[in-house]
Amino acid sequence: MKSLRFYFDPISPYAALAFARLPEALQGLSYSVDYVPVLFAAMLKAGGQKGPAEIPAKRAWTYRQIAWAAHRLQIPLQLPAAHPFNPLPLLRLAWACAPTGQTPSRWVVERVFNHVWQGGADAADAVRLAALTQDLAPAQAPEGEPVKQALREATEAAIAQGVFGVPTIAVDDKLFWGLDALDMLAAYLRDDPWFVSAAWEAAAATPVGVQRKT
Incomplete structure (x- = not known):
């Protein structure tokens, strides 16, 4: 049995779709999953990147592509009332519910x-967050220092491992990023020989031809 770590931030619609599709994509395979909440914004900062929603043309395309992907995969998904939003309360709530x-x-x-991706409501609404917290009945205080530290440590460990975006699934020494990587992950778990051939390392070793000036 393979042990997977599913890194996610609820701000990401791709993470929401990958989470929903994971059981189907890996059907028939032997695996366990740890679901690890991490702060996507910290990954963007570490990599010197902008998020998709921070680039106007990319923002419009992302929402349209996500709506299409949900339609194609027959996964119920609606954009929240406003996006992006501050995901910290939800990330901390998730950690507060963990043993x-x-x-x-x-x-x-x-x-x-x-809470975020069904119903089209405001993901950051204080009343809705309070209701979700009451429903989940976390064992720890979401705003307590142990919970905040757990989120910080998980995010820092993910960045140190090479995780740059969500969703990312880590297994063995490999990282699989994005909704469209689930089929690739399934192939790896089925022992596709491509992953032990020279092709895996060779692809990442492609020389840089030119670097953009900043």
Whole structure:
């Protein structure tokens, strides 16, 4: 059995779709999953990147492409009332629901994603957040220092591992980024020989031809 780590931030619609599709994509395979909440904004900062929603043309395309992907995959998904939003309360709530030394359950993560991506409501609305917190009944205080530290440490560890975006699934020494990487992940778990051939390393070793001046 392979152990997977699913890095996510509920701000990402691609993470929401990948979470929903994961059981189908990996059907028939033996694996376990740790769902790890991380702060996507910290990854963007570490990599010197802008998020898709910060680039106007890319923002419009992202929302249209996500709506199409949800339609094609037959996954219920509606954009929240406003996006992006501050995901910290939801990230901390997810960690607050995790048993000590463990990650949140799939049920908790599903409730967090549904809060954002179903119904078209305001994901950051204080009343809705309070209702979700009451429903999930976290064992720890979401605003407590242990929970904040768990989120910081998870995010820092992910960045150190090479995670630059969400969703990313880590297994063995490999990272699979994005909704469209699920089929690639499934092939790896089925022992596709491509992953132990020279092709995996050779692709990443392509020389840089030119660098853009900043």
